Amino acid sequence: MQMSVREVAKLLGVDEEAVYQWAESGDLPVSRVNEQYRFNQTEVLEWAAQRDLHVHPLPEAAAGVTAGPALISNALERGGIYANIPGNDKAALLKNAIRKIALPAQVDRAFLLEVLLARESLGSTGIGDGIAIPHIRNPLVLGVDGPRICLCFAKKPVDFDAIDKKPVNALFILISPTVREHLRLLARLSFALNDPGFRAAVSKRKPAAEIRRACREAEARLV
Numbered sequence: 001m002q003m004s005v006r007e008v009a010k011l012l013g014v015d016e017e018a019v020y021q022w023a024e025s026g027d028l029p030v031s032r033v034n035e036q037y038r039f040n041q042t043e044v045l046e047w048a049a050q051r052d053l054h055v056h057p058l059p060e061a062a063a064g065v066t067a068g069p070a071l072i073s074n075a076l077e078r079g080g081i082y083a084n085i086p087g088n089d090k091a092a093l094l095k096n097a098i099r100k101i102a103l104p105a106q107v108d109r110a111f112l113l114e115v116l117l118a119r120e121s122l123g124s125t126g127i128g129d130g131i132a133i134p135h136i137r138n139p140l141v142l143g144v145d146g147p148r149i150c151l152c153f154a155k156k157p158v159d160f161d162a163i164d165k166k167p168v169n170a171l172f173i174l175i176s177p178t179v180r181e182h183l184r185l186l187a188r189l190s191f192a193l194n195d196p197g198f199r200a201a202v203s204k205r206k207p208a209a210e211i212r213r214a215c216r217e218a219e220a221r222l223v
Contacts, residue, residue: 048190075147075148149172
């Protein structure tokens, strides 16, 4: 979905001049349509998450979906939390994570790994504090019954080319059945990870029950 300067400013809680400056400096990915700046919503959310910028909750209409029940906690419950995923580098860690997570039998895990690695080749999804959000930028229908967040903890920290140069030990793997669900999930997860309690629970590798509780509490603040 394409966004205007005004929409990006509202999403990030900044004035429009800041958006123009980021775009003109080449920092924030942008394209021109009829001499107007247009921004890809997924790229904006990724960019903001990598820079630890506050992301305002994405309105349901902007995501192209109708209102529904809490999404992040439901998706995390569906996807699961996994510990001690081995891997000495980014590719190996992602490969072993995809082997471990619960997915419907019809999902092609080799294909999923291929598209996640292709996304990483465009730029790291490491957002800092040892956390990464591997996901498909342009989601394909993967035969899942609903959006999933699979939280995978690495057996040992791995270099992920993260923006803060710190190794990654926690992966939120986003898997969505549609583009609309993907945008909604990415926006809400980016917002939730601005919550100190939820971010700390993940960074400190708290027990699964504590992480889920912190997730629900962060999600409750989505308005």
